[in-house]
Amino acid sequence: MVFLDVNGLSKRFGGIVALDNASFSGAEGEVHALLGENGAGKSTFIQILSGALRPDSGTISLGGAAFTAATPDMAASAGIAAVFQELSVIPDLTVEQNIWFRREPRKFGGMVDRREMRRRSEALLTAYNFPPLDLDADLRSLNLAEQQITEIAKGLSKNTRVIILDEATSALPATEAQWLLKTSRKIAEEGRLVIFISHRMSEVRFVADRLTIFRNGETVGTHRIDAVSDDDIVTQMIGRRLASLYPHRTPSETGRIALRVDRMHSRQGLKDVSFALSEGEVLGVGGLQGHGQRELFQSIFGASSAEGGVELWGRPANIGSPRDALTGKDGIALVPEDRKGQGLLLDKSVAQNLTLSILPLLSRSGLVDRTREASAVDQMIEKLSIKVGSRAQTVGTLSGGNQQKVVIGKMLLTGAKVLLLYDPTRGVDVGTKAEIFRLMRELAAQGYAILFYSSDLSELVNVADRVIVMRNGETVDTIATPDLTEEAILSAAVLDTRGH
């Protein structure tokens, strides 16, 4: 039985066509995946459903009745809740205040009924078996995964019939992502419709009953999950066949040490981390999430303070800040965890963001050479197939995956030879993932040294030459090809392989 029926939906932003006569039809009791390349129109579609955007044309019917979501409140009262990829939680409020924002239970007289709010929070977290969440913590003190989990709790706290999860797993570590997949099934079994957006095919296979594919704002097709192969899905998404996701891995390390980290320790929990990354090598950083990987990347980059030695190309590096890291003689560049906080200036153009770190290189006598700037920008847009209307488009109006590509492009343009890639493919579509992995191996072959963290273990296993496994802020194991498997990383992450 069709519950949500959308027809002829179109939406333009100036000259950009985000949705072009798109259709979608979902039933209660199913998990329905929505797939498409970065910029295909998925987020625009769900923003329209959830009342955040108005379509130019098209009809939506819900439970057989015509429905117009003129505001988010109208969509919510009609029973639609969305968990957005770009988080909407409020940093100055606690986890609990965020979950019940503007819907706090009140006592007679209007005061917030804190007892009742706590009771409801605990009931919610228990009912869906949430990962541990400190209800009293301020949002700003949480990492991205914890913020994402709060956003999910907020979505589930509403009594809704349609729940939309827009890349909600992309910021989550493996265990929590698995939890969300199971929870999505449970929600569907409760008789609700879950619209599930993800760029990870394995998740879609696990969770979805059916899937709909968007390309360039149009609906390409809807299929039962068991009636379509991965190859066919990818082909329909990107409009061509993708030979393979992972590149051929030809070892290219020269043995010359590009980055040496010696007994790095910090208040944030790093404990004597030591390793060496060679020129031409892709070194993965694995382990369960939250075991110091993020702190390690931040500390090497000077964004977080730590004690211990860091050497670049055989010489002590004195990195006290990200500025030192980027502008030092031997630069280091970072793709950070939080593209909004650290990576991008959302109200500036694609061109300004891409060239921010390299303005001195593009300038002569203090003036930016616009022709060189434009050619550097165009080259990156092409190399990473960034979907933009023009170089002048504001980064904040790009789709999530295209924003991430700008972060990567910005890093590549710095000219740094030591690259710290923290989950670079987060939210990136399958075609571009393949491009990024190929690029990483090409850069390694050209003598770059790459430190690589991914929340997707299969990426580490298929792209890195070696993986250091972290546990409780320490490195507990190093696994190299051909022993490099997901199982090997996981067992090192949970068992103490050093026998104490």
Ligand SMILES: Nc1ncnc2c1ncn2[C@@H]1O[C@H](COP(=O)(O)OP(=O)(O)OP(=O)(O)O)[C@@H](O)[C@H]1O
């Ligand atoms: N406010 C806006 N102004 C201009 N263009 C916009 C705006 N919002 C979205 N777009 C454009 O509409 C297109 C569709 O974007 P949308 O966010 O819906 O894609 P998506 O399928 O969700 O992509 P992703 O997988 O990267 O999240 C993109 O080209 C995007 O740049």
